[in-house]
Amino acid sequence: MNLSQPSRRMVLASAAATAAVTFASPALAQGAARVVVIGGGYAGATCARFLQREGLEVTLIEPSASYISCPFSNAVIAGLRDMAQQSFTYEAIERQGVRIARQAAIRIDRAARNVTLADGSVLAYDRLVLAPGIDMRFDALPGYDMAASERLPHAWKAGPQTLLLRAQLEAMEDGGTVIISAPANPFRCPPGPYERASLIAHYLKTKKPRSKLLILDTKDAFSKQGLFTAAWKELYGDMVEWVGLSGGGKVVEVKADEKIFVTEFGEHRADVGNVIPPQRAGRIAIESGIADQTGWCPIDPVTFEARAQAGIHVIGDAAIAGGMPKSAFAANAQAKACAQAVALMLRGAQAPEPKLINTCYSLVAPDYGISVAGVYAPAKGLLTDIAGAGGVSPANASRAVRAAEARFADGWYKTITSEVFG
Amino acid sequence: MRQRKTAVFALTIGGALTALLPLSGAQAQSLRDVSAAPAGASACLGCHGARDTSLPALSPLSAADIETAMEQFRSGAREATLMTRIAKGFTPEESKAIAAWLSVAK
Structure with missing residues (x-):
């Protein structure tokens, strides 16, 4: 197969043209089934690779030429790490045989089973995997919109925002x-704000x-x-002070120009402010319409199929898992279980009950790591913690154990x- | 033999061009068939790949080695920073199946 040519079953046509063509109703007739994956992060990129290894015709829709990894980006903010160590290309994935559509996905036609791309071309699918990650809600916190994030960075998607917070x-x-x-x-990465606080404190203590x-x-x-x-x-x-909800820690408004955080109890002025x-x-x-009113996507815990639509699977941060x-480890584990389910379902077989694992390391200092782990299985329609497994690092561990966990994080x-990506 | 060669060639023209090259550690993983993975097995590769890092690769280990380690982590006979917490989420039967699948690709 010449990878520079679209294959027979890859429908790349204008939206108008496609609407009139019979391809709008995809069939599993001959050859490999077509799976489209939207989003090239830890979830989507993993899923695309494992689906391709199952002999499926896989297209990964991802507008960016490279991926900037959020895990370890807190170390970049604290000056402990270079941004280059966070950046990965899709070259190896493409070389493997996954087709990359380097554009944004604009629209999903759930009835016709296709995705319209930014240039108007249309990709038909037999099954679709959604791995779109997160968007910031710039409508949720008064005073915090996209413009305010240039003054009070969120740095919750790694990239320019990470470097902006570091520079500040x-x-x-x-x-x-x-x-x-x-x-x-x-929200994405539950221990992330506290790892960030730790590594910024390390920077402040040092400098x-x-x-x-x-x-x-x-x-x-x-x-x-x-x-x-x-x-x-x-x-x-x-140096570090944490104020929780009942202590008056809930921020109800920000004034970006003055870098003021308004809580129910008063105002705090920052020299450097980070709004997550x-x-x-x-x-x-x-x-x-795959997400519900919460803004996240309900899924079947065995197949990762969206509750809202058969044939569309959701993995990673966007899913209600x-x-x-919402971690990179969980996204990667879900992606492999989802690839297995999709491959089997496309062969007319049943997806087996999966078991999932999560592990999240956090750095409190460069040589001080802590972790949380969990094992999960479907129960009552959700991926549920298996009792007796998982948990956090021991409270009384030695500094040698903390140093080992920092090495294991790496x-x-x-x-x-x-x-x-490799 | 002849048929086997044909199969490899077919795989190659199917897009997996790297199949003819010597397998690096990361690529060796791809030979594990994820559609046949027992519950929980594919998640292990998030930490234990074939690549040499501070975390042990599973490739040099036999199925029996992996199964025994999981049993010892579960019982507490063997210490670990994290695997003791993970192993408790799996039964002996599940661990055996996982060990068999993980040990396939060397």
Whole structure:
């Protein structure tokens, strides 16, 4: 097969033309079934690779030429890591035989089973995998819109925002105040705001030791809370202050020009402010009606098929995955289980009951790692924690164990990015 | 033999051009058939690939090695930073099936 030529079954035509053509009703007639994957992050890129290995004709729709990884981007913000270590191309995936459509997906026609791309061309599918990740909700927190994010970066999608927050920290005078506002659940990377606080505190302690870091939280509890809180005290003394919901930590408005965070109890002025806003599933999942009123996508926990539409599967951060967090590890694990389900269903077989694993490492300092893990199985229509398994690193572990977990975090990153992009 | 060669060739022209090249660690993983993976098995590769990192690769281990390690993590006979927490989520039968699948590609 000449990869530079569209194959017979790949429908690349204008939307108008396609509407009039019989391809609008795809058939499984001859040859490999067509699977379209929307989104080239940890979920979508993994799924595309594993589907292709099953002999399917796979197209991955992803407008960006490279992927910037969120895991470890907190270390970039803290000046501990170079952005180049976060960037991956799709070359290996393409070489493997996955077709890459380097455009945005504009519209899904659920009845006709096709996806319209930005240039108007249309891709028909037998099954569709949605992995659109998250969008920031710029309508949820008064004062925080896209323009405000240039002054108070979210840095919750890695890229220019990551470097902007880093530059602001580097420009801050010693003795300044850094404020992070953390959203209510659910959101991408539950331990992420607290890892970020930790690594920024490490930077401040090293470079600007008279500075303060304040976390204003919309919740009263957060991931790995006991471990983070103990480590902050041990490593950073009084530098880090966390204010939860019942202590008045919920930010109800921001004034970007003055870098003021307004809570129900008063105002806090930041020298560097990081707003992690509420989020929802990526745009295409909302506009195609696959997400529900929560902004996330209900799925069948065995097949990852959307509750809203047979033939469309949702994986990664956009999905409501029950007890599983919105993490890169979970996205990668879901992608492989989903690829298995899709491959079997396209052969007329039944998808088996999966078991899923999640592991999230967080760095509290470069040589101090902590983790949370879980094992999940379908129960009562959701992916549910298996009782007795999983949990967080022990509270009383030695510094040698913390150092080992920091090394394992690095090993995890190398392994998973090699599986997904290498 | 002849048929086998034909099959490899067919795979190659089907797009998997790397099939003719010597397999690197990461590519060796691809030989595991995910559609036949027992419950939980494919998730293991998120940490334990063939690539040499601070986390142990599973490729040098036999199925019996992996099964025994899972049993010891489960019982607490063997210490680990994290695998003790993961192993408790799997039964001995599940661990055996996972070990067999993971040990296929060397």
